[in-house]
Amino acid sequence: MKALLVCEFREGKLLNSSYELLAFADRLGAEKAFLLVGNAAEAPKVDGKLYLAQVDSYGEYNPDQHKALVMAAVAKENPDYVIFLHSSYGWDLAPRVAVALKAGQVSEIVNLVDGKFEVSLCNGKLRRTVAPQAGPAVLTIQAGAFNFAGEPQGTPQVEAIEVASASGIEFLGYEQAEKGDVDLTKAEIIVSAGRGVGKKENVAIIANLAKAFGGELGASRPVVDAGWVEHSHQVGTTGQTVSPKLYVACGISGAIQHLAGMKKSDFIVAINKDKDAPIGEIADVLVVADVLQFAPVLAARLG
Amino acid sequence: MKILVCIKQIPDMESRFKVNGTGDWYDEADLAYRMNEYDEYGVEQAVQLKEQLGNDPDVTVLSIGSDRVGEALKKALAMGCDRAVHVQDADSGRKSPYQIASVIAAFAKDKGFDLIFTGMQSQDRGSAQVGVTVAELLGRTCATTLVDFACADGVVTGKRELEGGMKGVVKFALPALVTCQLGLNIPRYPTLPNIMKAKKKEFVVVPVAELLAAEPMTVTEKLYAPTKKGGGIVLEGDMADMADRLVGILKDKTAVLR
């Protein structure tokens, strides 16, 4: 069994998450080949064949040409699996490759269960195993689900690849996340408001609780998207990754993208009216309650 | 200009899910349904573009599913889409993303849509495949995960959301397909007059058999609830009592309360 692992490169650097592909391929027991659109100085430290396309020619985001490059490597390797991270790069590119290959795609694999691909659905409330049809398959793996232990080491056998193909998209550059008024990564206590707080006016109730704890206010994404709280307070994959001594999640369901930003907290309290909310899976204490009623009672008890 | 918006109706994620009799999907009965959140941004963006271009674009909204998806389509009409296409399929939940995409592509292929909107993923399956696959099947330019969208003179400028809140700015010409990320805009609530107006809009029903030819490419083998890790303490009951117990636990187990 052979796997082609598509590494990621951003702002001139190999992304470390690329090694998660390696950890997954090892779990699969697959022979590995790699593809990177990057440069030799930033080649992954791995053993095996590395197909290297120059980022200066193809750019960091250029899905039409990157697809063609993956297909060129596929033609040489004939892999059973082409594997990406389930990331803004991977979920964008993987289906393009799947269609070109006439292959099935399994998205955001969280685990291997008796050799089968397990994925999560309905916000983590259910799991399923998915089987691709016979022939090559395209897989994306959940970020953080397959950890690479230790220091990467190895020397790839580099083969340059090139393609001649057009691109429909022009990449104009990056825009950095806005810097706001808080640095949550330094906070010892974070009390976060989720969509369960219902409306903008109610955020004050959670902010009061944060104050009673002597902590900072955090937020889940919908609260930020709705403009109730600034982006610098957002916890999760597209916000901050935090690990305070205490994290209190108020009216937050516990989507994977939120958990990824706070699951390393020392102690987690969730306040949720849904006893089955996925946040309960990682909470040290789950308070089953309407947070709008409970937060003031708790704040009074603390203050 | 012709625009297509693809929407899915999904169960409320706060529901209690049960595994169905055949063990390969969830039981669709007794659930509350709503429009997939990611798709609401697509509907809103299409309607905003229509308003911006002096009402010129003609906006079709399409959904695949059983009779109940009519509700989601009616909401999209009330938000401002011009016509709805309901691809009737009582078993759409178990169709693979590839099959769903191929049905949409079969519908769209000879209709000359300049712009297609889909959500970046659905809230229930979250496979993030359908939009890109539709674009590839149609041979279209496609940009995913947009949190910012502007279109003028047949050229789209958009911002893709990347990890950590960083964005990538992209530019491309129509025809194209874009997939919408949370926060792209603020979807409007349908007003009562618009809900009434929506009742008179064109509503077409197409049996899925007329559009479906593709093999699934992937199948769900087994569906189940994750094994509970447990371990956490669950507090229920009286508010003051729970607050006391929680403070006790925090004093006991953490160093943050003195």
Ligand SMILES: Cc1cc2nc3c(=O)[nH]c(=O)nc-3n(C[C@H](O)[C@H](O)[C@H](O)COP(=O)(O)OP(=O)(O)OC[C@H]3O[C@@H](n4cnc5c(N)ncnc54)[C@H](O)[C@@H]3O)c2cc1C
């Ligand atoms: C690529 C990508 C990146 C993302 N990045 C992030 C990110 O960085 N951060 C992030 O948070 N999300 C992110 N998301 C979104 C994520 O998938 C979820 O949609 C989001 O985390 C849900 O936020 P929530 O838990 O506040 O809302 P919901 O999922 O709507 O949950 C609300 C919860 O509140 C509870 N509730 C309702 N009313 C009350 C009440 N009165 N009292 C108590 N509980 C109540 C409900 O039971 C429910 O559990 C991302 C998604 C994608 C696709």
